[in-house]
Amino acid sequence: MAFGEQLKHKADEVHLQEKAKDFGDAVADVIKEAVTLVAGLAQDNRPKVDEALDKAEAKLVQTNGGKHAETVTKVRASVDKGIDKLVEHNTGPKAPPTPPSSAVPDDRHSAFDEDTPAGSPS
Numbered sequence: 001m002a003f004g005e006q007l008k009h010k011a012d013e014v015h016l017q018e019k020a021k022d023f024g025d026a027v028a029d030v031i032k033e034a035v036t037l038v039a040g041l042a043q044d045n046r047p048k049v050d051e052a053l054d055k056a057e058a059k060l061v062q063t064n065g066g067k068h069a070e071t072v073t074k075v076r077a078s079v080d081k082g083i084d085k086l087v088e089h090n091t092g093p094k095a096p097p098t099p100p101s102s103a104v105p106d107d108r109h110s111a112f113d114e115d116t117p118a119g120s121p122s
Contacts, residue, residue, distance in 0.1 A: 035089070039091075043090055046083070046087070053079060
């Protein structure tokens with residue numbers, strides 16, 4: 001038995017594909033929870049965040065003698081827009097729960113298949 005065949009057999013034996021799919025699903029769930037948590041914190045502490053950003057913006061403009069004030073203002077606007085989007089994501093209309101889908105697509109071929117190049121999506 002060739003080395004590749006042995007690896008494929010062992011991967012099948014320990015259900016590596018299913019475990020990788022489960023791991024990918026778990027990572028996706030953790031990321032979704034983290035985004036929701038951060039969005040909630042941003043929403044609850046928005047006045048503090050705005051105050052800190054105001055101070056940072058003023059300090060940057062003061063430090064540079066107003067030289068880059070326009071750029072600092074544009075960056076601040078982008079940061080505000082991002083925070084607004086994050087908070088909106090958290091407070092927006094909730095879609096009905098959908099069955100979890102895999103973040104890892106089902107493979108039609110294994111990396112150990114000798115007739116298909118490794119990593120081939122088809």
